[in-house]
Amino acid sequence: MDDSSTFDVVTAEPLDDIMQKIAEHKGCGTSSSGGKASCGSSDGPDDMAPEIWEKVKNHPCYSEEAHHHYARMHVAVAPACNIQCNYCNRKYDCANESRPGVVSEKLSPEQAAKKVLAVASTIPQMTVLGIAGPGDPLANPAKTFKTFELISKTAPDIKLCLSTNGLALPDHVETIARYNVDHVTITVNMTDPEVGAEIYPWIFWNHKRVTGKEAAKILTDRQMQGLEMLTERGILCKINSVMIPGINDQHLVEVNKAVKSRGAFLHNIMPLISAPEHGTVFGLSGQRGPSAQELKALQDSCEGEMNMMRHCRQCRADAVGLLGEDRSAEFTTDKIMEMDVAYDLESRQAYQSAVEQERLAKVAAKEAEMETLSREDVDGLNILVAVATKGNGRINEHFGHASEFQVYELSSSGAKFVGHRRVDLYCQGGYGEEDSLETVIRAINDCTAVFVAKIGHCPKDSLLAAGIEPIDEYAFEFIEQSAIAYFRNYLARVKSGEIAHVARGDADIRQGAFISA
Amino acid sequence: MAYKIVASQCTSCSACEAECPNVAISEKNGTFVINPKKCTECIGHFDIPQCVAVCPVDNTCVIDTSFPRYQPPGGAA
Numbered sequence: 001m002d003d004s005s006t007f008d009v010v011t012a013e014p015l016d017d018i019m020q021k022i023a024e025h026k027g028c029g030t031s032s033s034g035g036k037a038s039c040g041s042s043d044g045p046d047d048m049a050p051e052i053w054e055k056v057k058n059h060p061c062y063s064e065e066a067h068h069h070y071a072r073m074h075v076a077v078a079p080a081c082n083i084q085c086n087y088c089n090r091k092y093d094c095a096n097e098s099r100p101g102v103v104s105e106k107l108s109p110e111q112a113a114k115k116v117l118a119v120a121s122t123i124p125q126m127t128v129l130g131i132a133g134p135g136d137p138l139a140n141p142a143k144t145f146k147t148f149e150l151i152s153k154t155a156p157d158i159k160l161c162l163s164t165n166g167l168a169l170p171d172h173v174e175t176i177a178r179y180n181v182d183h184v185t186i187t188v189n190m191t192d193p194e195v196g197a198e199i200y201p202w203i204f205w206n207h208k209r210v211t212g213k214e215a216a217k218i219l220t221d222r223q224m225q226g227l228e229m230l231t232e233r234g235i236l237c238k239i240n241s242v243m244i245p246g247i248n249d250q251h252l253v254e255v256n257k258a259v260k261s262r263g264a265f266l267h268n269i270m271p272l273i274s275a276p277e278h279g280t281v282f283g284l285s286g287q288r289g290p291s292a293q294e295l296k297a298l299q300d301s302c303e304g305e306m307n308m309m310r311h312c313r314q315c316r317a318d319a320v321g322l323l324g325e326d327r328s329a330e331f332t333t334d335k336i337m338e339m340d341v342a343y344d345l346e347s348r349q350a351y352q353s354a355v356e357q358e359r360l361a362k363v364a365a366k367e368a369e370m371e372t373l374s375r376e377d378v379d380g381l382n383i384l385v386a387v388a389t390k391g392n393g394r395i396n397e398h399f400g401h402a403s404e405f406q407v408y409e410l411s412s413s414g415a416k417f418v419g420h421r422r423v424d425l426y427c428q429g430g431y432g433e434e435d436s437l438e439t440v441i442r443a444i445n446d447c448t449a450v451f452v453a454k455i456g457h458c459p460k461d462s463l464l465a466a467g468i469e470p471i472d473e474y475a476f477e478f479i480e481q482s483a484i485a486y487f488r489n490y491l492a493r494v495k496s497g498e499i500a501h502v503a504r505g506d507a508d509i510r511q512g513a514f515i516s517a
Numbered sequence: 518m519a520y521k522i523v524a525s526q527c528t529s530c531s532a533c534e535a536e537c538p539n540v541a542i543s544e545k546n547g548t549f550v551i552n553p554k555k556c557t558e559c560i561g562h563f564d565i566p567q568c569v570a571v572c573p574v575d576n577t578c579v580i581d582t583s584f585p586r587y588q589p590p591g592g593a594a
């Protein structure tokens with residue numbers, strides 16, 4: 001699922017002028033570490049049916065806002081797969097759902113259930129458990145449903161979700177409904193068997209290996225049937241599609257229509273991850289992934305049709321943690337088996353109701369701040385700001401420790417989350433330590449300001465030289481409230497002539513996330 | 518003959534284990550192995566060996582010529 005990223009570095013326009021200025025401030029690089037993934041849609045109640053929002057609001061994979069407050073985890077109990085994809089190398093986890101080259105620790109259902117309880121007892125924000133592989137959960141139905149059964153008995157408050165290629169889906173819809181699984185993700189890369197034959201070399205079907213168009217036809221029929229059966233039962237379905245330039249890029253518009261008409265609530269188009277070292281068919285054949293612009297153009301052309309999810313960071317199949325952190329090392333099989341776990345439902349609920357209070361306070365603060373923003377002053381102006389945050393909707397991360405920045409668009413309608421920019425070392429593919437400040441500036445170059453809890457002198461000067469205003473006066477405050485306050489002040493300064501409004505340039509996008517137009 | 522698994526190629530995905538009609542496949546020290554005494558080459562069950570058809574790595578489930586060809590009970594293969 002979600003949740004992981006995995007994409008090759010996509011470089012936008014070189015930002016040479018800026019880099020020239022930065023060069024003068026060399027020698028004070030920031031260091032960033034770790035970098036964990038999360039995924040989400042920026043969509044809030046504005047563009048989603050209220051009953052769907054009600055179901056997804058606490059789900060970190062579906063709502064970026066929820067990602068600040070809640071965490072999900074995946075357990076790798078399903079190693080077997082029933083289809084072969086040209087973007088997958090089974091020596092590693094499925095590249096579609098996980099970082100290539102990272103192998104998740106395989107668990108038995110009993111180990112998985114214990115791990116979930118251990119994590120949920122330690123991290124009260126953990127509200128969602130997903131089974132996504134490394135194979136196909138429904139090609140391992142006994143292990144998948146045994147895991148769900150064990151968890152629903154001891155931790156009934158945890159939401160269950162799963163990801164599938166859909167081939168076996170129609171056979172398991174009843175069981176999925178019985179276990180109260182509330183979200184299913186289906187990976188749909190085509191509805192046309194001609195296209196499918198280029199993506200899937202074979203499927204294992206009715207005790208035979210089926211190839212070519214015949215295989216793709218069976219797969220698409222089963223996917224669409226499964227999708228219909230789920231939506232008829234009111235189970236939410238998200239569609240993941242891998243964009244493969246020259247193979248299914250044009251065709252995904254058709255796929256979008258097909259899944260929308262069958263009731264899918266969210267479509268997540270992800271770029272192909274492809275490099276020779278992954279050992280996949282596409283990697284070895286030199287099939288490239290899309291550029292950030294190509295991805296955005298495709299997402300835009302589908303946007304009118306249904307909710308598009310633009311911020312999936314693709315989590316590895318055994319990821320654990322809240323926004324920007326990976327605590328999976330605390331929960332290895334050896335450690336879990338030694339842990340004495342007592343599941344305390346009451347304290348989890350107490351914690352979660354405190355989180356809801358905090359969320360309400362955040363909304364109230366934002367609304368109060370909005371009152372002060374007069375529409376005339378805005379005058380059609382909008383700017384982007386970057387925020388260093390560890391979660392909870394607050395500006396609470398040190399500039400140098402941030403592994404990603406949240407980007408908000410400020411306009412007459414307030415502050416809107418529009419994406420994230422990863423700056424963790426994993427994504428940088430070969431950038432050295434001393435270049436990391438440069439990398440950060442490239443990643444947020446389209447922003448007017450960056451909000452941080454704390455920042456050193458040296459990076460501060462570099463940011464100013466690049467025309468980005470470092471702001472630490474809202475440290476530990478709510479993000480949206482602070483951003484609106486800043487915007488009001490910004491507009492006043494522009495009006496008084498103290499500063500000039502400058503339209504910012506493009507930014508480097510590391511994984512095909514949202515680019516501000 | 519029976520089928521065998523080339524251990525160096527096996528990803529331990531377990532897909533073959535569930536498909537074998539004779540429960541001849543099991544996990545041993547991290548990889549999967551076929552018990553040649555139980556393997557019938559799928560004769561009498563399916564047209565093609567199930568382990569070969571489902572395995573994601575080609576040439577991993579292969580015929581082991583050191584065993585005599587399986588003879589189905591009461592008839593020619």
Ligand code: SF4
Pocket residue numbers: 519520536537538539540541542551555556557558559566567568569
């Ligand atoms: S050939 Fe058939 S019987 Fe023999 S191990 Fe493979 S699946 Fe089992």
Ligand code: SF4
Pocket residue numbers: 522526527528529530531532533534549568571572573574577578
């Ligand atoms: S299907 Fe192939 S790779 Fe998977 S466990 Fe069996 S022999 Fe190993």
